[in-house]
Amino acid sequence: MNTFELKDVAFSYSPDIQIFDGLDLSFDSRTTAIVGQNGAGKTTLVKLMKGLLKPSKGTLLIDGESIAKETAAQLSRRVGLVFQNPNDQIFKTNVLEEVMFGPLNIGMSRSEAEKAAREALQKVDLESKVDDNPYDLSLSERKLIALASILAMDTEMVIFDEPTMGQDFAGKEKIKAIIEELNTEGKLVLCILHDMDFAAEAFERTVVMNQGEIILDGQTRDVFSKKEVLEKAYLEQPYVTQIAHALGYNESFIHESELIAFLNKNA
Amino acid sequence: MNTMTLYVEKDSPVHRLDPLVKLLYVFASIALTYILPEPLFIAGVLFVTLLLLVIGKVFRNSLPILTLSMFLIFSLVIVQGFFHPDNVTELFSIGPLVFYEEGLYVALVLVLRVLVMIGSFSVLILTTSPDEMVERLIKKGMSPRIGHVILSVLQLIPQMRATTSKITDAQRSRGMETEGSMLTRIKAFFPLMGPVVLNSLNETKERSIALEMRGFGSSTKKTFLNEEKQYPYNKLLAGIIIAIVILGIVWRVMV
Numbered sequence: 075m076n077t078f079e080l081k082d083v084a085f086s087y088s089p090d091i092q093i094f095d096g097l098d099l100s101f102d103s104r105t106t107a108i109v110g111q112n113g114a115g116k117t118t119l120v121k122l123m124k125g126l127l128k129p130s131k132g133t134l135l136i137d138g139e140s141i142a143k144e145t146a147a148q149l150s151r152r153v154g155l156v157f158q159n160p161n162d163q164i165f166k167t168n169v170l171e172e173v174m175f176g177p178l179n180i181g182m183s184r185s186e187a188e189k190a191a192r193e194a195l196q197k198v199d200l201e202s203k204v205d206d207n208p209y210d211l212s213l214s215e216r217k218l219i220a221l222a223s224i225l226a227m228d229t230e231m232v233i234f235d236e237p238t239m240g241q242d243f244a245g246k247e248k249i250k251a252i253i254e255e256l257n258t259e260g261k262l263v264l265c266i267l268h269d270m271d272f273a274a275e276a277f278e279r280t281v282v283m284n285q286g287e288i289i290l291d292g293q294t295r296d297v298f299s300k301k302e303v304l305e306k307a308y309l310e311q312p313y314v315t316q317i318a319h320a321l322g323y324n325e326s327f328i329h330e331s332e333l334i335a336f337l338n339k340n341a
Numbered sequence: 342m343n344t345m346t347l348y349v350e351k352d353s354p355v356h357r358l359d360p361l362v363k364l365l366y367v368f369a370s371i372a373l374t375y376i377l378p379e380p381l382f383i384a385g386v387l388f389v390t391l392l393l394l395v396i397g398k399v400f401r402n403s404l405p406i407l408t409l410s411m412f413l414i415f416s417l418v419i420v421q422g423f424f425h426p427d428n429v430t431e432l433f434s435i436g437p438l439v440f441y442e443e444g445l446y447v448a449l450v451l452v453l454r455v456l457v458m459i460g461s462f463s464v465l466i467l468t469t470s471p472d473e474m475v476e477r478l479i480k481k482g483m484s485p486r487i488g489h490v491i492l493s494v495l496q497l498i499p500q501m502r503a504t505t506s507k508i509t510d511a512q513r514s515r516g517m518e519t520e521g522s523m524l525t526r527i528k529a530f531f532p533l534m535g536p537v538v539l540n541s542l543n544e545t546k547e548r549s550i551a552l553e554m555r556g557f558g559s560s561t562k563k564t565f566l567n568e569e570k571q572y573p574y575n576k577l578l579a580g581i582i583i584a585i586v587i588l589g590i591v592w593r594v595m596v
């Protein structure tokens with residue numbers, strides 16, 4: 075997969091509140107973060123891309139071909155979505171079964187599926203929990219189980235809906251490594267985030283969404299330098315950017331290491 | 342979340358009645374159809390009931406319920422007309438099957454009674470919000486636990502529906518076919534049952550913990566969030582209903 079495009083897409087849950095009205099957006103091999111306040115429509119956007127919701131107008135295209143005719147199940151071979159709330163995704167009573175569910179559905183044999191599942195669990199450091207019941211695990215562990223169950227399907231595009239929620243530093247590092255790995259494997263990676271620092275650190279491109287509209291879209295560094303526009307969408311700049319600004323530097327910093335290097339040089 | 346109730350929110354004199362009076366009306370109207378099982382009399386009760394539906398602006402909403410019951414009504418007429426033990430006077434016949442007048446008469450009483458039952462229950466259900474009803478009952482001394490059970494049963498179906506669509510989404514987003522032909526949908530139904538039931542049990546457990554946390558189980562007297570509503574003609578209406586039932590009984594004994 076090279077591109078995923080949305081053209082002139084409209085959608086609403088109820089007739090009186092329009093969520094999207096003529097949305098144009100496309101994704102390519104650049105790792106992309108989507109940020110925006112609660113209720114901006116981020117989850118709705120990715121559910122549309124996953125075929126779980128159908129647009130009332132407009133087309134969605136993978137590599138230029140419309141996906142309107144594909145069912146969510148067919149689409150799931152190509153696009154994986156890690157749900158925002160793992161409780162909405164997990165329904166089996168055994169971790170291994172849960173992670174194997176997707177691979178088995180898209181035609182892997184049992185042994186292939188088990189291999190894929192164990193590898194995916196290893197990536198999130200939960201291979202020790204294979205025999206547990208997901209309900210007995212903590213929320214952060216369940217989020218990682220949900221993530222592993224999508225990784226195991228080896229889709230061409232992976233969408234994360236707020237993967238860092240409730241994760242500690244180690245968890246975030248794990249997720250960052252997974253995103254980088256997916257990117258080097260040539261997969262499309264899209265990630266909804268509320269954590270601006272994480273977005274600044276790990277993504278090439280950032281899209282800012284506000285009330286169903288794209289108000290900023292571009293290189294992460296450029297996007298996070300637009301303080302006023304971000305504030306309009308009730309978003310903050312990453313802490314590094316804020317600190318550099320408070321120190322009186324005009325360059326925009328989005329990585330901790332950049333600022334440290336800069337400060338060392340100028341000290 | 343919308344509940345399973347059929348309650349239609351409108352403003353009408355029937356809506357403003359005390360839920361307990363409406364409950365009393367349900368029992369009284371059904372009792373009357375047994376006390377005086379005359380078609381003409383039951384038709385009178387039915388007329389009053391339908392009138393209440395009209396005044397309550399919910400007559401149209403009650404039509405689907407009445408239509409659904411047509412099946413039961415139709416089979417009552419057939420069975421009684423052809424097979425009632427008292428059948429003697431022939432009305433008409435289809436081949437070897439004979440349809441009798443006595444059976445039709447019995448069926449008529451039954452049909453009218455069923456209609457009264459459905460109608461008066463509709464008056465209660467369509468014009469009374471379950472919350473108001475349960476709160477009223479609790480104020481009258483019913484245990485809040487039972488009130489909670491009633492309200493959560495009403496929540497059960499919509500809750501299950503929500504859980505089902507949640508799990509369906511989880512399944513199809515991971516490659517399980519749930520849309521399309523009847524066969525695919527039936528095939529998708531069975532793997533759903535386990536998770537839906539388990540999920541519902543889990544939710545119930547969590548809700549009970551949440552309730553306990555907020556002191557639902559404490560034995561102190563509870564206060565109410567909503568101010569008590571005033572129901573002006575309460576006593577009068579209840580009195581009239583009871584009087585009519587007593588009159589009915591007296592009539593039955595005397596005549």
Ligand SMILES: Nc1ncnc2c1ncn2[C@@H]1O[C@H](COP(=O)(O)OP(=O)(O)OP(=O)(O)O)[C@@H](O)[C@H]1O
Nearest residue numbers: 087088093110111112113114115116117118119158
């Ligand atoms: N199933 C639904 N039915 C009706 N309205 C919904 C539904 N799901 C979401 N909405 C509404 O649609 C709007 C967009 O919701 P969405 O979940 O896409 O926001 P979001 O950007 O993901 O927010 P968050 O950051 O809180 O996850 C919100 O106003 C929400 O209330």
Ligand SMILES: [Mg+2]
Nearest residue numbers: 116117118158
């Ligand atoms: Mg969301």
